[in-house]
Amino acid sequence: MKVLVIEDEPDMAALLAATLEPAGYELRLERSGDEVEEILAEYDPQVAIVDVMLFGSQADGYEVVRRIRATEGHESTLVVVLTALVGSEYERRALEAGADIYMGKPFSPLELLNRIRQAEILTD
Template sequence: MFGVKSNPMKTVLVVDDEPLLTELLEFRLAARDYNPIVARDGREALARLEDSAPDAVVLDAMMPVHDGFEVLRRMRASEAHALTPVIMLTARRGEQDIVGALELGANDYLLKPFMPEELLARLERLLKDAP
């Protein structure tokens, strides 16, 4: 049927220590029929990965406990999450940070401040292309 999504609801893990940002992303993702779950630091992100098996992750680089680079490193070393699409969403705009994240296995890198519609478009593309 035209306009009806045939895919089941996808779960997206949003990892960021900024409450206003996570609330915004939760709202925007839910409005697009995603199931958003939130982690506020790297340790919580690793726990949510295990108990929710998200279809994709939106990951900040600068967080308490474990930074986003460490979370990404652990994901890519894990058989269960090695292929989970990851978008780094961060204010770290240095070339070394961007290249480092991509070399660690990030699928995309988006700088803050960002446009929510752009993030959603990138996320949709990654989920469409995911195995």
């Protein structure tokens, strides 16, 4: 299964890779969501993990999620928002943008993996 990770923090991207790749997921790591439509067309992921605060990117994570949802063929892509912005307002904004799963940082890599697997089972 292909996973697109949009995360500007190298250590966090490395943690996600160390969590998901050994579990059999194929990853594409991007530091910005500015070209997300082109990336979706080229890579065609089933899962997207998006950080909200993307420094150096013109689009924040909420906008990236909206753009994923608006891209033909990706309306049902599993979208996980993983962010240091924790609280009900941030969660509401992520879900309204179209996220399926909202997780605050710090997070449990095992919980992330389990939530992705659980969503896979529900959509099969």
